[in-house]
Amino acid sequence: MERALVESVRSFNRAVTERVGALNDHFLGREHSLGEARLLWEIGVAGAEVRELRNRLALDSAYVSRLLRALERRGLVMVETSADDRRVRCARLTSAGLAERAELDRRADAFAESILEPLSTGQQARLAAAMAEVERLLMASTVRIAITDPSSADAQWCLEQYIQELNERFDAGWDPAQSISAYPHEMTPPAGLFLVASLRQQPVGCGALKFHGDAPSDAAAELKRMWVSPQVRSLGLGRRLLTELERHAREAGVTVLRLETNRALVEAIALYRRSGYQEVAAFNDEPYAHHWFEKRL
Amino acid sequence: MERALVESVRSFNRAVTERVGALNDHFLGREHSLGEARLLWEIGVAGAEVRELRNRLALDSAYVSRLLRALERRGLVMVETSADDRRVRCARLTSAGLAERAELDRRADAFAESILEPLSTGQQARLAAAMAEVERLLMASTVRIAITDPSSADAQWCLEQYIQELNERFDAGWDPAQSISAYPHEMTPPAGLFLVASLRQQPVGCGALKFHGDAPSDAAAELKRMWVSPQVRSLGLGRRLLTELERHAREAGVTVLRLETNRALVEAIALYRRSGYQEVAAFNDEPYAHHWFEKRL
DNA sequence: CAAATTATCTGACTATAGTCAGATAATAAT
């Protein structure tokens, strides 16, 4: 890794954690602790289930319970048992709690304004743009890709999104039953594999390999079920998934990767071409395909 | 303040403090606490006086003392009394401490690399550029400008830098004695005023007003001693100083601001022109001046 | 229906990150 890049990240960290962190504490540090403030914020105007709060803030059950008691004592929160499952408890802000949350919101605004205020209009715009860029790329860098069981909940969710999207985008809709199969067992080792990309435990993309098991002499494999959530598009995730799939294929001894695709999927087609896939004659009878590609690994 | 700008700062804060903060803790927060790690880092390879450490980290004397005892017990630090003042104690890393510090350094590098690693080369470069931009603009926004006594240490330091720079840049050097005066009393209310710009308690620029005290009917004032440290140039600080000086002048009832300048100071001249100053005929006999400017407030 | 699981709570405990009030020793000021 190039030294200058590493240095710029480290320098950024120092500068931002100091400046932003210090000011943040100064503005938000009201009469309640950070834990209480975070909880107050997370409960939100609509209220939330306690287990949901625990999950979102990744806090211990005992700790959340105690924080809620403290907020209750101060009249900011009411906790009541849920109607449909009486084990579950729901936290809800009182009007005092809502006022307190609004105050936190105002302070966060004031904090942001205190950063922008000394700058000229042009500098403010440049700062906002650079911040958005850092945020986007930090998001891209946070995405993790892992081999996943295609019948797991995350994988299934991705596949549902995939089906729905193709159905919307293809001229005549899309019926997986008419298409060449990609059943879970075909995308599970040793028959194939399934990758899920996740952003903070949330699935945001997938891609699969289907090895050609019948004839071991034929070292071609098929690329299937490439999908990237709209939420993270143009972050280079498609490229990363493709690179990962190719790496796994290579490790499995595959020398040729193939795929077919529909003309509606223009970004995908562009990605394949950019990544060295050559358009070839139809090598199967997929009814929804308009283009067939191949790459020698 | 425009809503979208405020939102982008808030969103950036959330994203960066969560991602960077969490990862940072994960990488750096190993067998010693954050306090110990910060102290270990701050002592540095050359060692440092305990009072200096207290100052730099803004920590309580009792707390630093205890942290040092903890580091001593673990064989990472040696504290000994200073030779010239036996009240002062100097902390110095043992070889184990140096190794530990090197390990922290490696971890900080690994952390930076873990952010860069998932990105493509192009994305890495864009991230580094955006981070540098955020850092620069955050630095600009951290600069504070305040009316300061021109005989204070900070003001004197700025004036020394100013003198030195003009002496270097003017063809024939610069001797303040030959030039129109700007004595401390002339830049102190009510005769005038002196602004110092500071970045984290360090002076980084200055500028002064000299009101025309003799005839109250004449509401013209002179702009003097504009200087910006090379360390913070091209951050728009000159413009900010100028704007602040004009604001103070306006509040003092000044309707015309005047200044003279040397042809060597091209950035300053450009700034004056951009800011609405018109070149006028010489209104004094300043021997070092080539241009005279005036602005009606 | 019994057993397992889930959601929450309480009590007991820990580490971190401090603060505050002196005490002590060295040095500076008068």
Added chain:
DNA sequence: ATTATTATCTGACTATAGTCAGATAATTTG
């Protein structure tokens, strides 16, 4: 030579941010 100041340390204390081991009640599973 006092007196004041400075640099550091120790003891006693606090708040925050938790963790861990059950206990209890409601719900789900076999």
